[in-house]
């Protein structure tokens with residue numbers, strides 16, 4: 004199969020076209036013919052070696068954890084899918100090697116879900132990693148509810164594009180940080196208040212908009228942004244980070260519950276997200292589509308930290 008892959012950790016020049024064997028499904032796996040692969044910041048972080056102590060790995064490494072495509076082969080225990088089904092999946096496996104910047108990927112069938120019927124492959128490939136992260140952070144960890152107020156950092160990015168919509172769906176009031184040119188986009192996703200973090204401190208903005216503080220913050224930035232976030236959360240509220248686990252002592256000082264999510268594959272949650280999409284409660288993020296051979300350019304754009312929505316690679320010609 005054709006793939007974009009690396010033989011060593013390093014700069015973007017490591018990402019090269021390669022011809023590799025098709026991965027074959029184990030008994031509980033499906034093989035997916037990838038039509039489109041979503042690009043996420045973790046892809047360039049893996050290429051640069053940032054996760055090499057977190058997961059076992061083997062070269063060549065095909066990056067990419069998001070896929071939308073059709074089922075092309077089935078393991079003998081798989082009953083829920085048939086050849087040709089249109090599916091999407093977050094394809095993180097125990098070992099980093101065979102990702103989705105390739106014509107074929109295999110994944111545990113329990114992590115795969117039928118694609119939303121109203122979505123094209125490119126739209127579906129933009130959903131799994133960001134949708135599951137947002138679900139696990141806002142619903143499973145923050146337990147966000149109707150009537151609560153939530154600050155989502157980086158609302159125009161991949162995570163923000165799904166998190167704003169899931170927060171809005173449960174009836175929360177949504178505050179989000181974004182550059183001014185992205186305010187129309189985050190409002191279109193459902194944000195009630197857009198804060199231009201490049202000209203105003205988000206702490207001052209929340210103090211003005213919600214003096215009693217918010218119930219929850221989703222930290223997609225880390226560092227100083229995480230520390231400052233405590234100042235806008237009311238006592239008894241929750242700080243969920245997807246960057247650095249919040250320190251328990253600092254959280255206790257602010258009477259805030261700390262949470263951290265590293266997203267797990269989950270086919271049942273992905274089916275729920277597909278249901279919300281089909282019901283019209285969640286729309287596709289703004290997309291930039293590039294051919295697979297431009298994966299290096301896609302990762303460079305992602306590395307710049309100012310993608311609006313998602314970048315998706317077209318794998319099937």
Ligand SMILES: NC(=O)c1ccc[n+]([C@@H]2O[C@H](COP(=O)([O-])OP(=O)(O)OC[C@H]3O[C@@H](n4cnc5c(N)ncnc54)[C@H](OP(=O)(O)O)[C@@H]3O)[C@@H](O)[C@H]2O)c1
Nearest residue numbers: 044136157159160161162181182185245264265266308309
């Ligand atoms: N733990 C996990 O499971 C998990 C899962 C997914 C992602 N992540 C991590 O979460 C982070 C966000 O992921 P993503 O996919 O959303 O990335 P992304 O799409 O690259 O995010 C881009 C967005 O970040 C915004 N941004 C940059 N600096 C900002 C700041 N100081 N304050 C507010 N917004 C800022 C930009 O806003 P403007 O252009 O509007 O300025 C842009 O819209 C990445 O580091 C990623 O690796 C972790």
